[in-house]
Amino acid sequence: EEKQRIEIAAPAVFGFVTLPKVVATIRSKTASSVRSISGNYEQVGEHILSGRADLGISRLPLDPRLFEWAPIGSARNVCIFHPKHRFSKKSCVEAHDLEGEQIVDIDPQFASHQMNFNALRFAGVEPDILVEYDCNGYEVGFVSAGLGVSITNEIIAREYAAFELEAKPVEPSALYHYVAVWQKGRVFSNVLEVSLEAILSAFQPAAESGPTVLPIHATARAADRSS
Structure with missing residues (x-):
């Protein structure tokens, strides 16, 4: 299980900062590799429902009949x-x-x-x-x-x-309300738990702020699988 490949769907823009942080965290805690799949918010949902992606970065609204999510900001x-x-x-x-x-x-x-x-x-x-x-x-x-x-x-x-x-x-x-999202009813492996936590932590405001980093009005980040 520790060598499981994790597939994460997200808009390509998150490849600049967020996804490299996510991958670094996953690699530091597991032996898993990551496949990054790009797409707009609608396509992220499609990747998850089709089984092409385990987790995704998206934003609300989402259909609670199909998805579960944890708020990230x-x-x-x-x-x-x-x-x-x-x-x-x-x-x-x-x-x-x-x-x-x-x-x-x-x-x-x-x-x-x-x-x-x-x-x-x-x-x-x-x-x-x-x-x-x-x-x-x-x-x-x-x-x-x-x-x-x-x-x-x-x-x-x-x-x-x-x-x-x-x-x-x-x-x-x-x-806009951003979330980490997965298919409703998905059973989480240890590696998937680590990957979700990596996404949540990557969105925490940086300790040092650059000129484009404005305060994020963060919502609760409890990864309790609640929607």
Whole structure:
């Protein structure tokens, strides 16, 4: 059992910071290897239900008839930008601040909300979207090159620490609840228990904060299998 291969499904963006921490923890406590499977939140669920993945990183809502989960953190929206950007002097970025800014934006069909940009449109201003992408992680390259600003959330922004960007809270904002997820009724081996704990611990706020690491409004992390 200690040599079991653990398969973890998660959006590819978590490969920057979180999954390397998870793998390091698993390897330090077991002889197991890890297979990382990428996908959006819907695909993470599909990987778990099909048996391709043992565990996943996703966010609510999820169907309690199909899944069980443990909370790993909640996050609000932030705007990420190059350190020399004018937003670095602001405490919060509001919708009207985006007027005239080049924007790196996720495809609306993959966006949880468009409140900021819809607020601009309501005021008669069409957002200047320079680049549109379809998966979290693509935006950071364009933003670090100084080609625009982008709106994401605190937990995703933590994955971009190595890019030395800045991030400021955004209003209006949505609230996202992230979880470690598995198939309902799954029997946990010792290795799987270690892997779940590794995911939970990887999302604990870092002791030292970088410019993109904003406070995470963490929910309880009790891995009690409750949903």
